[in-house]
Amino acid sequence: MNISLVLVAIMVVLYASGIYLLLERSMTRVLLGFLLVGNATNLLLITMVGKVGSAPIVEDGVSAADMTDPMPEALILTAIVITFGVSAFLMALIYRSWRLERDDDVDDDVDDVALREEEVAELGETLESTTEDSEFGASR
Structure with a gap:
């Protein structure tokens, strides 16, 4: 080929x-x-x-090859x-x-970006609260 x-x-x-x-x-x-x-x-x-x-x-005399x-x-x-x-x-x-x-x-969709920023803020608050809980458990 x-x-x-x-x-x-x-x-x-x-x-x-x-x-x-x-x-x-x-x-x-x-x-x-x-x-x-x-x-x-x-x-x-x-x-x-x-x-x-x-x-x-397809004709007479013509092969498929x-x-x-x-x-x-x-x-x-x-x-x-x-x-x-x-x-x-x-x-x-x-x-x-x-x-x-x-x-x-x-x-960019403004609403979509705003929702992502809120999700990041909520995730940050969740991470801060879990680290504060672990600090209290360690100090007791």
């Missing part, structure tokens, strides 16, 4: 760039990262096809459709976020 090193290098760059963009707070960058990862996955499927052969149509496997091509078409659907959903989210806040950055 021959794998083109150029396709592998392009695939690695697309995956790395896409994952980097997926980790950003901007929804537009997340969309671009998702598109790059989707295209890198399509390249991965193309490189895994194997040898090039004739179309998988000379035909190309149609499964990777079907997987690529499925991946393209899934990428299109998810990117359309992300574009709708970006549009709604822009219309509501004039911003596409994802912010």
